[in-house]
Amino acid sequence: MSEHHHKETFVTKYIFSQDHKMISKQFLVTGMFMGIIGVFMSMLFRMQIAWPEKSFSIIEAFLGPHQTDGVMNPDMYLALVTIHGTIMVFFVLTAGLSGTFSNLLIPLQIGARDMASGFLNMLSYWLFFISSVIMVISLFVEAGPASAGWTVYPPLSALPQAIPGSGAGMTLWLVSMAIFIASSLIGSLNYIVTIFNLRTKGMKMTRLPLTMWAFFITAIIGVVSFPVLLSAALLLVFDRSFGTSFYLSDIFISGEVLHYQGGSPVLYEHLFWFLGHPEVYIVLLPALGITSEIISTHSRKPIFGYRAMIGSIMAIAFLSTIVWGHHMFVSGMNPFLGSVFTFTTLLIAIPSAVKAFNYITTLWKGNLQLNPAMLFSIGLVSTFVTGGLTGLVLGDSALDINIHDTYFVVAHFHLVMGVSAIFGMFAGVYHWFPKMYGRMMNKTLGYWHFWLSIICAYGVFWPMHFIGLAGLPRRYYTNTNFPMFDDLSDINVVITLFALVGGFGQIFFIANFFISIYRGKKATQNPWNSNTLEWTTPVEHIHGNWPGKIPEVHRWAYDYSKRVDPKDDDSDYLHGQDFVLQTTPLLDGEDPS
Amino acid sequence: MLALFYIFIAVAIGVSFWQITRIMNLRSVIATDKDNATQGKNAIYFMVFLYAIMIYCLIFMNVIMLPESASFEGEHDDNLFDITFWLIGVVQFIMQFLIFFFTFKYKGEKGKKAKFYADSHKLEAIWTITPAVVLVVLIGYGLWQWNNIMDLSDAENPVVIEVYSQQFRWDARYAGEDNTLGLGNVNYIKGINTLGVDMTDKNSQDDKQVTELYLPKGRKVHFKFRSQDVLHSAYMPHFRAQMNCVPGMVTEFGFTPKYTTEEMRGQSEVIEKTAGINKIRKAKGEDPYVFDYVLLCNKICGASHYNMQMKITVVEPAEYDKWIAEQPTLASVIK
Ligand code: HEM
Ligand SMILES: [Cu+2]
Ligand SMILES: [Cu+2]
Numbered sequence: 001m002s003e004h005h006h007k008e009t010f011v012t013k014y015i016f017s018q019d020h021k022m023i024s025k026q027f028l029v030t031g032m033f034m035g036i037i038g039v040f041m042s043m044l045f046r047m048q049i050a051w052p053e054k055s056f057s058i059i060e061a062f063l064g065p066h067q068t069d070g071v072m073n074p075d076m077y078l079a080l081v082t083i084h085g086t087i088m089v090f091f092v093l094t095a096g097l098s099g100t101f102s103n104l105l106i107p108l109q110i111g112a113r114d115m116a117s118g119f120l121n122m123l124s125y126w127l128f129f130i131s132s133v134i135m136v137i138s139l140f141v142e143a144g145p146a147s148a149g150w151t152v153y154p155p156l157s158a159l160p161q162a163i164p165g166s167g168a169g170m171t172l173w174l175v176s177m178a179i180f181i182a183s184s185l186i187g188s189l190n191y192i193v194t195i196f197n198l199r200t201k202g203m204k205m206t207r208l209p210l211t212m213w214a215f216f217i218t219a220i221i222g223v224v225s226f227p228v229l230l231s232a233a234l235l236l237v238f239d240r241s242f243g244t245s246f247y248l249s250d251i252f253i254s255g256e257v258l259h260y261q262g263g264s265p266v267l268y269e270h271l272f273w274f275l276g277h278p279e280v281y282i283v284l285l286p287a288l289g290i291t292s293e294i295i296s297t298h299s300r301k302p303i304f305g306y307r308a309m310i311g312s313i314m315a316i317a318f319l320s321t322i323v324w325g326h327h328m329f330v331s332g333m334n335p336f337l338g339s340v341f342t343f344t345t346l347l348i349a350i351p352s353a354v355k356a357f358n359y360i361t362t363l364w365k366g367n368l369q370l371n372p373a374m375l376f377s378i379g380l381v382s383t384f385v386t387g388g389l390t391g392l393v394l395g396d397s398a399l400d401i402n403i404h405d406t407y408f409v410v411a412h413f414h415l416v417m418g419v420s421a422i423f424g425m426f427a428g429v430y431h432w433f434p435k436m437y438g439r440m441m442n443k444t445l446g447y448w449h450f451w452l453s454i455i456c457a458y459g460v461f462w463p464m465h466f467i468g469l470a471g472l473p474r475r476y477y478t479n480t481n482f483p484m485f486d487d488l489s490d491i492n493v494v495i496t497l498f499a500l501v502g503g504f505g506q507i508f509f510i511a512n513f514f515i516s517i518y519r520g521k522k523a524t525q526n527p528w529n530s531n532t533l534e535w536t537t538p539v540e541h542i543h544g545n546w547p548g549k550i551p552e553v554h555r556w557a558y559d560y561s562k563r564v565d566p567k568d569d570d571s572d573y574l575h576g577q578d579f580v581l582q583t584t585p586l587l588d589g590e591d592p593s
Numbered sequence: 594m595l596a597l598f599y600i601f602i603a604v605a606i607g608v609s610f611w612q613i614t615r616i617m618n619l620r621s622v623i624a625t626d627k628d629n630a631t632q633g634k635n636a637i638y639f640m641v642f643l644y645a646i647m648i649y650c651l652i653f654m655n656v657i658m659l660p661e662s663a664s665f666e667g668e669h670d671d672n673l674f675d676i677t678f679w680l681i682g683v684v685q686f687i688m689q690f691l692i693f694f695f696t697f698k699y700k701g702e703k704g705k706k707a708k709f710y711a712d713s714h715k716l717e718a719i720w721t722i723t724p725a726v727v728l729v730v731l732i733g734y735g736l737w738q739w740n741n742i743m744d745l746s747d748a749e750n751p752v753v754i755e756v757y758s759q760q761f762r763w764d765a766r767y768a769g770e771d772n773t774l775g776l777g778n779v780n781y782i783k784g785i786n787t788l789g790v791d792m793t794d795k796n797s798q799d800d801k802q803v804t805e806l807y808l809p810k811g812r813k814v815h816f817k818f819r820s821q822d823v824l825h826s827a828y829m830p831h832f833r834a835q836m837n838c839v840p841g842m843v844t845e846f847g848f849t850p851k852y853t854t855e856e857m858r859g860q861s862e863v864i865e866k867t868a869g870i871n872k873i874r875k876a877k878g879e880d881p882y883v884f885d886y887v888l889l890c891n892k893i894c895g896a897s898h899y900n901m902q903m904k905i906t907v908v909e910p911a912e913y914d915k916w917i918a919e920q921p922t923l924a925s926v927i928k
Contacts, residue, residue: 074896149893155840156823156894162760163895249841252779252789253760253822265824265839300701302711330826330835332818332844335743339736346732350724356688357720363695365708370632370700371624378636378696382643385688389681392731398738399674402667402833405826405891440622445613447628451635455642462646466654471830473891476899482889483882486870487657504605511613521622528623561707569708578707 016126018118021541023125024103025436028429030125031096032510034132038087043503045080048072050489050496052478066144074477078147079165081475083139085150086173090180091135093283093421095128098222101286101428102191102215104436108534109209111200111551113544116193120186127183131176138172146173149475151276154247154268158240161254170240174233181230188219188226195219200533202553207582209532209557210303213310214289217317218282224321225278232271239263269331273324280417281320285313287424288355288384291377293557294431295359297530298374299366300578302558305358312351312358319348329397330404338397345395349388356385365569367561367578371528372446376427379454380420386458387416390465405475408468411461419457426453426509433513434527438539439520442512449508456502463491529579531557536583551583555592566591626702633700640693647685656869659830660862663886663907664848667833669738677731745847748813754806755817756888757788758825758838760895763888763903764788765806767917769799775923779821786927789821798924801917806888806905808850809913815847826892829905831857837892850907857907858884 017023044063047056048071055070066076103121107114115121138145147165148157152173160167195208195216208216238244239260247268248260296303303309325333325341359381368374390412393399403409426449433441467488472479479485526535533553537545559580565571575584586592624632662671699707745751753768755777766788768774775790775797782789790797808814818827820838827846828835836846857863863884871881890901908916 074899078893078896078898153824153893159823162823250779251822251840252782257779257782262841264841266842299699300707302709304710305712305717307712308717331837332839332842335739338743339739342735342739343732346728346735349728350721353724354717354721357716360688360691360695361710361716363692363699365710366695366699367701367705367707368629368633368696368699369624370629370696374624375632378692382689382692385692386685389685392681393674393677396673396677396731396735398670398735398742399677401742401835402670402830404835405828442617443622443624443628444616447632447635448612448616451639454639458643458646463650463654466650466658469654469658471659471828471889473828473889475893477896478899481900482887482902483870483874484866484884484887486873486882487866489873491654491657500602501605504602504609507606507609508613511609512617515613515617519617558711561709563709566709569706573706 016122018114018122019541019543020103020107020115020118020121021436023121024100026125027095027099027103027128028436030129030132031092031100032513034087034091034135035096036506036510037136038084038092039503039506041080041084041087043500044072045077045084046496046499048077049478050493052480065142075144075147075164077477078149078163078475079144079169082147082149082152082165083135083145086146086177087135088418089150089279089283090177091132093417093425094184094279095180097283097421097425097428098215098218098286099125099128099187100425101211101290101432102187102219104432105211105534106191106194106215107198108435108537108545109212109532110195110198110203111533111553112194112198113546113550115190116198117190120190124183124187124190127179127186131179131183134172134176134179138169138176141167141169141172143167143169145169151272152236153272154236154239154265155251158236158248159251159253159258174237174240177233178230181226181233184222184226188222191215191219192223200550200553203582206307207553207556210292210306210309210313211286211289213313214285214292217313218285218289221278221285221317221320222282225275225282228271229275232268232275235271236268266328266331266333269328270324273327274321276327277324278317278320280413281316283421284384284417284424285316287380287421287428288313290424290428290431291359291380293532294373294377294427295362295381296558296560297431297528298369298371298377299362300369300560301362301366302560303358304361305354306556306558308354309358312354315351316348319344319351323348323395326395326397326400329400342395342397346392348395349392352384352388356381356388369528371430372441372443372450373427373431373528375447375450376423376430379450379457380423380427382454383415383423383457384420386462387412387414387420391416403468405473406468407464407472407474410474411464411468414461414464415457419461423453426450429513431528432534433516433520434523434539435534435537437517437520438523438541439516440523440527441516441520445508445512449505449512452505452508453502456498456505459498460495460502463495467491529577531559531579531582533582536581553582554585555580555582557582624701629700629702633697636693636696640689643689643693644686651682656862656865660857660860660866662831662833663850663852663857664832664834665851666742666848668851669741670833673731673734673738676734680727680731742848743846745815745845748815748847751813751815751847752809753815753817755788755819756806756827756838758818758820758827758890758894758901760822761890761897761901763804763827763890763901765803765903766790766923767801767803767920768796769801769922771796771799774817775800777819782821784927788819790923790927792923792927798922800923801920802923802926803920804903806903807913807916808905808907809910810850810853810907812910813847813849816845818844818846823894824892825890825894825901828889828891829886830889831886835891853907853909854884854886857886
């Protein structure tokens with residue numbers, strides 16, 4: 001590919017680019033844009049919770065017909081929550097995270113000139129772009145966007161009589177998601193094929209950096225589960241538009257009996273969560289992969305338990321496809337199924353615990369370079385542990401029965417997947433920014449950004465557990481109709497203040513990101529003294545990644561601080577420095593570890 | 594409050610911009626020893642902050658939480674919850690300590706060498722097996738309790754009640770003398786027959802439709818849930834009970850009330866929580882609150898989801914018998 005120089009125009013270079021590095025940047029910027037919308041929405045609805053039915057001019061300005069005198073309408077509250085959830089989970093943390101880093105890193109870290117199919121890769125981005133545009137357009141539909149929760153359970157999502165957002169807004173939601181799924185599938189297939197086939201000489205599967213393993217397994221989960229969501233969505237389209245009754249039965253609404261007979265919403269729940277649960281790992285695993293790489297590099301230590309890490313990724317991936325029922329303990333499904341799902345769900349704690357302990361052991365006796373990327377990775381481990389532990393409560397059907405759909409759940413999943421994955425994404429951006437833009441991000445702003453984010457993340461989500469234990473259901477426009485929740489109002493104000501500060505705090509990141517693209521300090525080839533292949537490519541992007549031959553790989557990715565005498569911590573570095581590029585041949589008699 | 598809020602935002606934005614422009618001129622990009630030292634210390638400060646809010650919430654938010662279970666079945670839930678919560682609490686404190694303390698302790702310095710430590714089968718075995726053993730206990734107790742609450746077959750002479758949901762209200766139907774509910778279907782909804790009860794079914798005749806739940810203390814209550822439009826969920830937090838109401842299907846759940854409403858009002862946790870609430874209500878000039886059990890909707894169901902509730906009153910069996918006898922049968926209401 002690098003041999004024949006094809007002419008590049010502005011359009012082929014920046015818009016319809018087939019170069020994985022450009023596509024990755026397109027994913028990132030689109031994801032960031034969607035992220036700003038999603039976070040902004042959460043700030044708006046948090047204001048409603050803290051100061052119920054108080055008038056705000058910013059609500060008046062942004063919500064147009066969906067507010068009365070600066071107070072958002074209950075329908076709109078639900079719409080904001082729904083679109084916030086959808087955008088965050090799918091657009092930011094699936095496409096924005098996987099799309100960005102799989103595209104950037106897969107060819108670079110396995111030693112390939114590009115993805116297996118540059119064209120499909122481009123297609124994947126543009127489908128994602130179109131689906132984002134449709135999702136944004138749905139915000140401007142007259143009756144409001146989809147409002148049945150990000151899980152869009154029918155019958156609520158199927159009947160415009162039940163909630164206005166289930167009209168045109170919901171149609172656009174479904175169209176957008178169908179296109180999104182197509183994009184995600186094309187992308188995933190491309191990642192799988194590329195990792196299987198295009199590894200450079202010497203890059204055995206057992207020498208792949210953990211990022212590659214994480215992206216690889218994530219893509220497999222995506223291919224297994226996203227089609228099921230697509231079918232679920234299609235059947236919902238049939239029920240909505242063509243009079244079928246897959247999910248609907250015996251409904252009386254707005255004074256009439258509808259014709260639907262024999263369907264069941266529980267079927268939809270099964271289909272949805274068959275994707276929905278793996279989806280949280282689709283969100284999380286890439287972040288964990290990124291963290292493994294960053295913690296190892298910046299600790300100047302090999303990742304502890306490389307094989308155990310791969311094993312636990314695989315175990316998590318496998319288990320993630322057989323636990324979906326823990327979202328349905330009180331759905332009316334057979335209690336025996338509940339027992340099975342409790343069992344499989346709690347098993348996931350084991351590989352997750354292994355990962356957490358391995359991260360902590362990697363920090364132990366390290367020489368930690370506390371760059372922003374490293375801090376965000378450490379932050380991820382912290383929030384992953386906090387959020388993961390409450391999974392033991394929710395996964396237990398006997399306990400879930402009392403806290404299902406309360407704020408306890410909201411706190412749990414935000415910490416374990418929301419905040420953790422966002423932190424992984426930030427860590428990745430700080431770490432690979434030099435690879436993307438050839439410049440460095442400012443570290444002082446990075447520090448501000450990190451500390452503000454983690455303080456606010458805990459400030460928002462830690463107290464939220466207790467609101468849930470007080471019995472407050474989620475997706476409530478306000479809790480003022482229940483005097484038993486009156487004593488939660490102060491806490492709700494505190495949470496909202498943290499949310500607002502945390503939201504605004506992202507300005508540090510956005511400013512740093514965009515200013516650094518143009519004015520950041522020029523990067524050196526291997527700024528973090530890392531071992532992996534991407535740092536052997538030139539700083540300036542070229543087609544085909546390496547100017548000459550693709551380098552050959554001789555070792556795994558984690559020979560940091562390798563010693564002459566492995567038993568003696570005071571002995572000299574075997575290779576004269578504390579890192580050894582994967583391209584460095586083994587010395588005579590060197591233990592390949 | 595509002596003015597304060599706007600001032601706060603304006604200041605935040607102002608400070609951010611000022612800081613950002615100032616900082617972007619410092620072209621330092623990679624952590625130096627000095628940064629490592631500062632950030633290491635920050636990790637400790639943060640750990641203190643984290644411990645502070647964790648402990649603060651654990652202690653001071655006890656009063657806002659739900660009081661002890663008001664159903665016999667829920668006792669084991671509370672037990673299991675306590676065990677799980679203590680366990681994860683301890684693990685949480687240890688793990689967070691390790692994370693942030695290591696960040697501080699092993700912060701990078703020039704000339705320091707990291708330990709080359711890639712593997713240890715012994716350690717890995719330890720942290721695979723330990724969680725596994727702990728889980729056996731949790732799973733075991735959890736499954737036993739799950740069977741306990743979901744098994745409705747062995748109750749003698751339960752009170753059978755249908756809880757009926759629609760946008761945005763709850764109704765209930767008691768099974769009457771024969772303790773069997775008559776059939777229901779949306780096709781029968783007409784006029785005052787709002788629950789769509791099949792009045793040709795002989796079991797329907799003595800059923801009694803009410804808008805509030807009365808439950809006898811100490812007798813098993815067997816709930817059957819129906820919905821006429823979208824999904825709802827009948828959530829009775831004080832009894833540790835919840836079940837979705839699904840159109841086209843009847844779902845079930847049961848429990849045995851342990852305290853009457855009166856008894857619960859005299860319970861110390863409830864008194865404390867009520868006092869806290871009433872202090873707030875008084876400041877706002879609202880009527881005082883008196884404790885009652887409630888049933889809330891806990892599945893998103895439309896605009897007024899947040900206001901879909903039904904009062905539950907638990908009374909002594911004798912009083913319950915009196916109350917239920919006073920309610921008219923469907924046959925006498927629907928002609
Ligand atoms: C600024 C940070 C964020 C804040 C303050 C925030 C706040 C909230 C709150 C309070 C809710 C529950 C509202 C309700 O149930 O009434 C919610 C829902 C949700 N959030 Fe976030 N969130 C934030 C970031 C994220 C992130 C990073 C994710 C990514 C996973 C995420 C995913 C979701 C999802 C999936 C829901 C559920 C939506 C639904 O109920 O349908 N959020 N958010
Ligand atoms: Cu799940
Ligand atoms: Cu509801």
